[in-house]
Amino acid sequence: MLEWSASMQRTESKSRGGWRKAHCAAATLSRRDLLGVAGLVAPALLPGIVPRPARGEGGDGPGFGRAKRCIFLFMWGGPSHLDTFDPKPEAPAEVRGEFGTTATSVPGLRISEHFRHMASRMDRVALIRSLTHDDPSHLASAHCTLTGHLAPVPKSDAVPPSDRDTPHLGSVTARWRPARGGLPAFVTMPWLAYHPAAPGGKAPGQNGGWLGHRYDPLLVEGDPSRPGWSVPALQLRSGLTLKRLENRRLLLNTLDRQVQPLLERPAARGFDEQQQRAFAMLVSPQVRRAFDLQAEPPAVRDRYGRNIHGQCVLLARRLVEHGVPFVSVNWHNDGRNFWDTHGNNFNRLKNDLIPPADQALAALLDDLQSRGMLEDTLVCWVGEFGRKPQITKGNAGREHWPFCYCGLLAGAGVAGGAIHGRSDAQGGYPEEFPVSPHDFAATVLHALGIPPETTWYDREQRPHRLYAGTPVTTLFG
Numbered sequence: 001m002l003e004w005s006a007s008m009q010r011t012e013s014k015s016r017g018g019w020r021k022a023h024c025a026a027a028t029l030s031r032r033d034l035l036g037v038a039g040l041v042a043p044a045l046l047p048g049i050v051p052r053p054a055r056g057e058g059g060d061g062p063g064f065g066r067a068k069r070c071i072f073l074f075m076w077g078g079p080s081h082l083d084t085f086d087p088k089p090e091a092p093a094e095v096r097g098e099f100g101t102t103a104t105s106v107p108g109l110r111i112s113e114h115f116r117h118m119a120s121r122m123d124r125v126a127l128i129r130s131l132t133h134d135d136p137s138h139l140a141s142a143h144c145t146l147t148g149h150l151a152p153v154p155k156s157d158a159v160p161p162s163d164r165d166t167p168h169l170g171s172v173t174a175r176w177r178p179a180r181g182g183l184p185a186f187v188t189m190p191w192l193a194y195h196p197a198a199p200g201g202k203a204p205g206q207n208g209g210w211l212g213h214r215y216d217p218l219l220v221e222g223d224p225s226r227p228g229w230s231v232p233a234l235q236l237r238s239g240l241t242l243k244r245l246e247n248r249r250l251l252l253n254t255l256d257r258q259v260q261p262l263l264e265r266p267a268a269r270g271f272d273e274q275q276q277r278a279f280a281m282l283v284s285p286q287v288r289r290a291f292d293l294q295a296e297p298p299a300v301r302d303r304y305g306r307n308i309h310g311q312c313v314l315l316a317r318r319l320v321e322h323g324v325p326f327v328s329v330n331w332h333n334d335g336r337n338f339w340d341t342h343g344n345n346f347n348r349l350k351n352d353l354i355p356p357a358d359q360a361l362a363a364l365l366d367d368l369q370s371r372g373m374l375e376d377t378l379v380c381w382v383g384e385f386g387r388k389p390q391i392t393k394g395n396a397g398r399e400h401w402p403f404c405y406c407g408l409l410a411g412a413g414v415a416g417g418a419i420h421g422r423s424d425a426q427g428g429y430p431e432e433f434p435v436s437p438h439d440f441a442a443t444v445l446h447a448l449g450i451p452p453e454t455t456w457y458d459r460e461q462r463p464h465r466l467y468a469g470t471p472v473t474t475l476f477g
Helices: 119-122 138-147 169-176 242-258 265-283 285-290 298-304 308-322 346-370 438-445
Strands: 069-073 101-103 111-112 125-131 162-163 186-189 326-330 377-382 404-409 431-433 454-457 463-465
Touching: 069 138, 069 169, 069 308, 069 346, 069 438, 111 119, 111 298, 119 125, 119 298, 119 346, 125 377, 125 438, 162 186, 162 265, 169 186, 169 438, 242 463, 285 308, 298 308, 308 326, 308 377, 346 377, 377 438
Parallel strands: 069 326, 069 377, 186 326
Antiparallel strands: 101 111, 125 404, 377 404, 454 463
16 A cells, blocks of 8 residues: 655755765556557456555645646757757857857847747746756666656666666656546657667666556657558557457456456556556547647648657647646657767757757747646756767767756746856856756656655555655746
């Protein structure tokens, strides 16, 4: 049985780097097999204990509980802060790089010249220029960014996802704020972040972790910009109609009644709940409407960009509009290491990376505002770290740099036009108001109304505090 307790986890900050040290826990898996109707077996055969929903108390301060939903745009690979939102035009050439800067809708704020759309919308977002930690590995840093806790094995690219991972912020949201009408509570697209150069492959911290697989995201794979695309997880197998599916469900219910004593076990109850949710999703008209990108006018689809990232962001807007509490859009598999620009940094940024990211984020902010949703929708834009100030000679790249980087927040009471923190003259370290990934994640949980005192118990009755950092409440107006 899950219980609540109230105890604050204190964090330890480091002056120059400004990162927070915290405890961690663990997770992984997807619902694809279940949604493929492969899991129609007696749930009493499954081991383990699935946790039940619980309630918490406490929580206050500016912005607490303002977000009814969250769209988390994860810029997998680590965008260069110096070439995006924290340019250094006065720095030496080997630091400032090739890009110029442009004025924005915030007086005195200049960003990369290639963010042509966002330049006129910076008054709608809060810019954090002092994100910082000390882990240069993709996988462990991704875990920290997506969960707000250190990975089970910090500073490692060799450890894949496991049940020891801390749950993704979306899994925590799904646990705290279940969806209705057959909708999933947490959706990830268009893939689970994976790095081919990392021995561990997939980044940990993208699933339900120690909360259990019932809080894994619904994984929506593929490229929504392609003609004829549909959600793979919602497609019935060849020859299986909704009528046959319903007949199978009735048969399964009959079999379940015959083994009712076994079904009283916690593991069986948990799996039965997963089955019921899977059936509900497969037959729900509301779910199919939410995922129907064809219902969007062509002009709207054009505004987001007819590319995989733009259409995923548009689909994220549709999903939260229909009632999905948390949607994560991971930067897609572009076959060229994503935002991990060890080489050819400037050409990759200006031609392949910044244009779709800029266009989609600007369109999302416009869309949410015009629909009256920006006031209660939190939008996050962040990577796992930044890039080294000094450009690598010979290949025009930038190496990993976790010690200082940028992130954006918008909506849900976030003060538009705010600039939090400042980096030094070369963008190497924060000069004031450092923000750790733990603090960033705590700010997301704070906006979603999850109290800082929250402690949850996993299936082995081990306690886990959800907050490992301190919410940056000054970001809220």
